[in-house]
Amino acid sequence: MIGADADCFGPGGFNGPALAWAAYDSALCVSLCLGLLTLFREAVTRSSRLSAELAADSYGVYILHVPLVVAMQYCLTDRGLFPAAAWVTTSVFALSAAFLLAAALRRLPGFRRVL
Structure with missing residues (x-):
């Protein structure tokens, strides 16, 4: 089985x-x-400017990724996707959105200290 x-x-x-x-x-x-x-x-x-930026955003991504993944999975429910396709879609979009949102929030006054 x-x-x-x-x-x-x-x-x-x-x-x-x-x-x-x-x-x-x-x-x-x-x-x-x-x-x-x-x-x-x-x-x-080795380090680059991109890797330094992603590292700085990592705590924000840690906080933000769960709601984004859940929302993406909810949106993909009953779409007829194979599980692997749903996983890839969720991974790509939710992870990208989490990094972009964390980078944007870190640029707002007060959030840099928290995130």
Whole structure:
């Protein structure tokens, strides 16, 4: 069986399979976060004006991206897109909008200190 109904997901609740899945999922997330941070720290050593601007906008993007992603997913509901197409569309538009909005908000008086 494939997908969310697969046996490896477990039924949830307070049992062994649910504990194993939660431990695996947590370990995977922490490992990916640490691994990607280390990879980019070691591999990407040069800086540009664009990368400095994107880095300055990153906290604003962190705050703004969730509502933008939810709004984009809501707009794409029942459009007949394949899940991968909906994911790509949401990723491109919501991420672009989050960076543009964060950059615009940082230029307003008072927001630079917060964002």
